[in-house]
Amino acid sequence: MSCYKKEDLVEMVEEAKRLTEKGKVADYIPALGEADPSTLAIAIYTGEQECMYAGNIDELFTLQSISKVLTLALALMDRGPEYVFQRVGMEPTGDPFNSISKLETSVPSKPLNPMINAGALAVTDMLVGNTQEDKLERLLNFIRKLTGNENITYNPVVAQSEFETADLNRALCYFMRQHGIIKSNIEDLIDLYTKHCAIEMNCNDLAKLGYVIGNEGRDPDSDQNIIPLEIARIVKTFMVTCGMYNASGEFAIKVGIPAKSGVSGGILGSVPHGVGVGIYGPALDEKGNSIGGLRLLELLAKRYNLSIF
Secondary structure, eight states: OTTOOHHHHHHHHHHHHGGGGGOBOOTTSGGGGGSOTTOOEEEEEOSSSSOEEESOTTOOEEOGGGHHHHHHHHHHHHHOHHHHHHHSOOOOOSSOTTOOHHHHHSTTSOOSOTTSHHHHHHHHHHOOOSSHHHHHHHHHHHHHHHHTOTTOOBOHHHHHHHHHTOHHHHHHHHHHHHTTSOOSOHHHHHHHHHHHHTBEEOHHHHHHHHHHHHTTTBOTTTOOBSSOHHHHHHHHHHHHHHTTGGGHHHHHHHTOOOEEEOTTSEEEEEOTTSOEEEEEOOOBOTTSSBHHHHHHHHHHHHHHTOOOO
């Protein structure tokens, strides 16, 4: 994949960085509000070499909603698609990621997809483990294997900040428990959910993770399938249809890369049989996506013709 050039990435970061002043960091989660909004970095990984990058790719950030992709993959591996999709739907939504309204109108109060908060909470409840600590450790080990980084863990300060401001997520959980979608103790589930949202990594880690998902779940070093082929395809499909909140349709047209964003400013990209992309830019647009990161992906996709459509 020698076509990717460092100077191209540097140029694209500089162009996209101009937009960051129009964005706003996610200060509704106090610990995220401390990020520098002018930060923008990208790493791309082809499976054949070290990541190529531009910007400060060593800066750590929390996954936030990007972790929904990983909990979905693990839940599907634990339970199988039939079990998971009896409880969570497969349809995109034009509503905000934290909306409760669709739960009230759907039957039987089943979240529309695993990428909105209600669906991700239901998926988190499906993870296998005797305790919430067991479930978190299994998820962390899964992510460590995907990234090749044994040091990945969660940020306790961010997790606590989210736990203390998670009343809307608690409301979603109580509503779903009333209708039998969720079985766990709500506070325990919120604790696990906020901790997996606070899992921390850098752009290199994210790019390597994106590569494995794009490469049908196969690790380039061991040549082993970490994620089964069918599950990797399901996950990529959700990234296309639901991965960029309620801007997913526009993103598919402008960029056309399976991707998942988080309100920390991270974006995970998985080009099938191509590259993994990790982006960090904490200045967000009104829909909760990294404003500089979106522009950066648009430039990258056009420069290297990466759209899957």
